[in-house]
Amino acid sequence: xxxxxxxxxxxxxxxxxxxxxxxxxxxxxxxxxxxxxxxxxxxxxxxxxxxxxxxxxxxxxxxxxxxxxxxxxxxxxxxxxxxxxxxxxxxxxxxxxxxxxxxxxxxxxxxxxxxxxxxxxxxxxxxxxxxxxxxxxxxxxxxxxxxxxxxxxxxxxxxxxxxxxxxxxxxxxxxxxxxxxxxxxxxxxxxxxxxxxxxxxxxxxxxxxxxxxxxxxxxxxxxxxxxxxxxxxxxxxxxxxxxxxxxxxxxxxxxxxxxxx
Amino acid sequence: xxxxxxxxxxxxxxxxxxxxxxxxxxxxxxxxxxxxxxxxxxxxxxxxxxxxxxxxxxxxxxxxxxxxxxxxxxxxxxxxxxxxxxxxxxxxxxxxxxxxxxxxxxxxxxxxxxxxxxxxxxxxxxxxxxxxxxxxxxxxxxxxxxxxxxxxxxxxxxxxxxxxxxxxxxxxxxxxxxxxxxxxxxxxxxxxxxxxxxxxxxxxxxxxxxxxxxxxxxxxxxxxxxxxxxxxxxxxxxxxxxxxxxxxxxxxxxxxx
Numbered sequence: 001x002x003x004x005x006x007x008x009x010x011x012x013x014x015x016x017x018x019x020x021x022x023x024x025x026x027x028x029x030x031x032x033x034x035x036x037x038x039x040x041x042x043x044x045x046x047x048x049x050x051x052x053x054x055x056x057x058x059x060x061x062x063x064x065x066x067x068x069x070x071x072x073x074x075x076x077x078x079x080x081x082x083x084x085x086x087x088x089x090x091x092x093x094x095x096x097x098x099x100x101x102x103x104x105x106x107x108x109x110x111x112x113x114x115x116x117x118x119x120x121x122x123x124x125x126x127x128x129x130x131x132x133x134x135x136x137x138x139x140x141x142x143x144x145x146x147x148x149x150x151x152x153x154x155x156x157x158x159x160x161x162x163x164x165x166x167x168x169x170x171x172x173x174x175x176x177x178x179x180x181x182x183x184x185x186x187x188x189x190x191x192x193x194x195x196x197x198x199x200x201x202x203x204x205x206x207x208x209x210x211x212x213x214x215x216x217x218x219x220x221x222x223x224x225x226x227x228x229x230x231x232x233x234x235x236x237x238x239x240x241x242x243x244x245x246x247x248x249x250x251x252x253x254x255x256x257x258x259x260x261x
Numbered sequence: 262x263x264x265x266x267x268x269x270x271x272x273x274x275x276x277x278x279x280x281x282x283x284x285x286x287x288x289x290x291x292x293x294x295x296x297x298x299x300x301x302x303x304x305x306x307x308x309x310x311x312x313x314x315x316x317x318x319x320x321x322x323x324x325x326x327x328x329x330x331x332x333x334x335x336x337x338x339x340x341x342x343x344x345x346x347x348x349x350x351x352x353x354x355x356x357x358x359x360x361x362x363x364x365x366x367x368x369x370x371x372x373x374x375x376x377x378x379x380x381x382x383x384x385x386x387x388x389x390x391x392x393x394x395x396x397x398x399x400x401x402x403x404x405x406x407x408x409x410x411x412x413x414x415x416x417x418x419x420x421x422x423x424x425x426x427x428x429x430x431x432x433x434x435x436x437x438x439x440x441x442x443x444x445x446x447x448x449x450x451x452x453x454x455x456x457x458x459x460x461x462x463x464x465x466x467x468x469x470x471x472x473x474x475x476x477x478x479x480x481x482x483x484x485x486x487x488x489x490x491x492x493x494x495x496x497x498x499x500x501x502x503x504x505x506x507x508x509x510x511x512x513x514x515x516x517x518x
Contacts, residue, residue, distance in 0.1 A: 057420060059416060059419060059420060076422075077419060077420045077421070077422055078422070079422075083420055085413065085416075085417075087413060089413045089414060089416075089417050091414060091417070091431070091432065091435070092512055093435035093436070093438075093510070093512045094435075094512075102417070102421055102431075103420070103421030103422075131515075132511075132512045132515035134512065134515050135515055
């Protein structure tokens with residue numbers, strides 16, 4: 001039944017223990033993501049969106065609910081789900097080829113290298129196989145990290161604010177690159193971001209999350225023409241809609257604060 | 262430009278040595294200090310050549326060096342092993358850290374009487390002294406290198422389902438290598454010092470014994486030759502270790518560029 005979905009989340013709750021107190025991080029998350037979809041998740045920092053991704057990756061366990069990843073419960077990391085972090089997290093002691101091929105079975109060396117090269121080419125880093133990460137710029141490092149995330153041929157690629165630390169120019173360039181890779185590779189991509197512009201540009205569906213506890217406020221489905229054209233009125237309308245969510249959020253808080261005074 | 266800077270650095274660096282040699286020269290030529298207290302530079306030079314020619318210097322050095330190598334290797338194995346385990350496990354650190362910290366405060370010289378009582382004045386006692394001296398710097402630095410591995414890298418290893426051993430060899434160990442080098446260099450330095458100290462106190466062979474023997478015969482030239490040789494050997498060992506590690510950590514070179 002779940003064949004067409006890459007990810008199904010039902011009534012997911014997550015609590016953290018902070019100083020002996022149980023703090024609700026994620027509250028009743030329900031989500032279904034189809035194969036090959038590009039989903040962006042926007043929200044304030046601290047709204048639990050990164051935790052949500054880590055739960056999907058199997059790096060963090062959850063308190064209750066169900067997370068079905070590629071038809072199986074997500075309990076631990078697996079090759080069917082790659083991940084790219086905000087900091088590129090390339091290992092400084094490994095050459096780019098070894099970083100890209102980090103999670104790949106190396107028993108057949110020739111096949112390993114062929115696959116690694118294929119993904120290095122995919123992210124336009126051909127010729128840099130033997131460089132070390134310290135010789136790379138932020139954008140190049142993130143390209144290599146994307147190649148590492150894709151090399152094991154996962155169904156899903158999770159991206160946790162991958163372009164958050166890049167300068168504005170590089171960021172837009174990388175968004176376009178990611179879009180090209182998504183089209184070529186046909187993977188499900190789930191990206192967390194705090195950049196509303198980025199969320200609209202990339203997301204077929206945009207998940208808007210509120211903070212404390214992290215809840216899904218709305219899921220916005222965008223049309224292709226509007227999201228790909230930053231100058232279009234549709235693009236601006238989507239952006240405004242999301243802005244309003246956060247603005248409303250903070251307006252409420254403001255009122256509350258005034259009331260308390 | 263770069264070359265000029267290096268030349269300048271070397272020239273500036275030898276100024277103190279020249280000043281010391283000058284004072285030494287002036288003292289021996291224009292005062293009446295007896296040569297059994299401070300020999301002339303030329304006398305020390307002649308003694309050095311003589312000791313090389315009759316093979317005494319090499320013989321002493323080989324004896325001392327072989328002690329250092331034995332003790333140092335034992336210390337390195339245990340220091341790296343325990344340092345890695347402690348760096349990866351908080352529980353084991355909690356158990357061992359207080360005791361080890363207390364033991365560390367005792368200077369190596371203070372261990373020598375007890376070690377002589379337990380192990381005699383033979384080979385074993387020298388090696389134990391070296392192990393005791395070199396173990397702690399290696400342990401402490403390995404531990405800090407391993408435990409400072411960024412959690413982000415460990416999470417990457419977890420994401421790719423690396424087992425415990427692979428996580429150690431591919432993430433913790435390479436991250437700790439530069440720190441381990443610091444520990445291994447410090448350890449080598451102190452084990453060289455420790456062997457000389459042990460030989461000075463109780464021994465019938467080695468370069469430390471040669472010095473203490475020469476002192477009782479008032480041969481200050483031999484003492485000074487031995488001191489200079491000890492210093493030189495220390496520097497050479499240190500440089501060799503640096504060279505070995507620059508081969509082992511090629512990414513560090515890329516970092517500096």
